[in-house]
Amino acid sequence: MQAKRGSKFSYWFGEKAVPHIVLFTYMLIALFPIVLILINSFKERKAIFKTPLAFPNAETFSLDGYATLMERSNFPLYFTNSLIVTVVSIFLILFTGAMAAYALSEYKFRGNAILGIYLALGIMIPIRLGTVGILRLMAAMGLVNTLYALILVYTAMGLPLAIFVLTQFMSQVPRELKDAARVDGASEYRIFWLILPMVRPAVATVAVFVMIPIWNDLWFPLILANGEKTKTVTLGAQQFLGQFVSDWNAVLSSLTLAMIPVLILYLIFSRQLIRGLTAGAVK
């Protein structure tokens, strides 16, 4: 009797309580630094140092940091740049990537497999290793310090994974559908347009995948577009933070401003993203 109760307890403890203890503890570790920055960005300087763990209240609330930010930096411009670069790159990656994926999955032509492997090389080989060549090329094309340079590089960077994932999904579309369309006299381009909506979930997943590294990238903006007019949010924040190290209010609020859009987008799309990551991994 005693033994049975003991084992019941250890079952309850092992199967029910331990996972929650572990996960909850780690969740606190993951969130604490982020929350700490968020709450302190709304406090006055003295309170940041005196009571860093307290939430801002009527006495300590202050928007000083945000005011400095608006006065001294071009954050709205950086946001616009990041937005343009990310949206245009994603569009190019998805459109040209879907076309290539369709051809690879649909047509048997000589060199199909080799082309597929060639296009997949970029999944494992980081594009950064070609930076010397990329900078020379952009200089030769006169694109240094333009957003075009970033868009072209990010498109090349995102394509391998996009093509790889989309090819898998495109090849699952039933052949009968395409053949029926062909019998009706539809052109190959028309068939592509008919297929595209059927892989919409995959397209959305790929979009989220390729978006994060582009939005967060520091390397290429630093090297190809570090002029004031072409700075992205990540580079702008990095340089602003470097200059204003001692202005804690400004530093905390710029960190908050740079985090908020990503956090909001993440909370909206997390289900989709995680489903995509897990579905991709099973393959």
Added chain:
Amino acid sequence: MAAKTQSRARKKFPFYIVVFLAPATIIYTVFMILPLIDSLRLSFLSNDNNQFIGLQNYVTLLTDPLWKDQFWNAFKNNVVFFVVHMIVQNSIGLLLAAMLTMRQLRFRSGYRTLIFMPTMLSVVIIGFIWKLILSPLWGISESFLAFFGLEQFFQPWLGLESTALITLALISVWQFIGIPMLLFYAALISVPYELEEAAYVDGANAWTTFWRVKFPLILPTVGIVAILTFVGNFNAFDLIYTTQGALAGPNFSTDIMGTFFYRTFFGQQLQLGNQAMGATIAAMMLLIILAGVIVYLFGWQRRITTYEV
């Protein structure tokens, strides 16, 4: 008959295939593959007069006292950076995934979403957040340790040669732990429940069931996580550059291949940028990454037994 269809196929060249494939292939080739090849080519040229000098840049990098110490220092630091990720990031990731896949766990998606959150943020932001938290000026870490009565152990970890690299590696682990967690999670949920149940009926507890039944089934994912960690680590740059600057201080103790490459190519302070040596370092990074991929493909993926479930 066969010849006839072939000649007919020849006559009607499938132009649309070219239309579908051309845009992606051209962008990818022009902006990724050709620059990579150009970089490799430059690594065989002299920086002063663009003359072909064979492997001279590589010899300089590996034997010249001015270069070799820097190179081996960056390489060694990068290995340490990678080892910390493999041990800490991937084992905690596995633990969290194992907990997340327990049957009838409540708040599963809540935990998953929140633990993954830091992974989404820019490394620049993460680097600065931790720089602030570890700063002796703010004193958060110190008072945190004091809460446990451990304040005498506080040190400015990012500023000390002996601890800076490990601290940065742990910050990076903290940020990217979501990736191994999700990959392991995906692998674990695809293990059929009947296997687990059978083990349970045979008297195995959760611990044994995990290591004897589930873990052998997810070995392919272990390999994928390892190679992704390897490629990501030997290509890292942002975190060190953001927190320690291009000089990877203190005294180069946090210099890794990415920062060494950046500093060499663009120069810093008194040193001019050196295109040929930059290209040479990038080529070495490529070799290291390819070596890792080959070990993964032939040493791991081919050898492990994959079970069809």
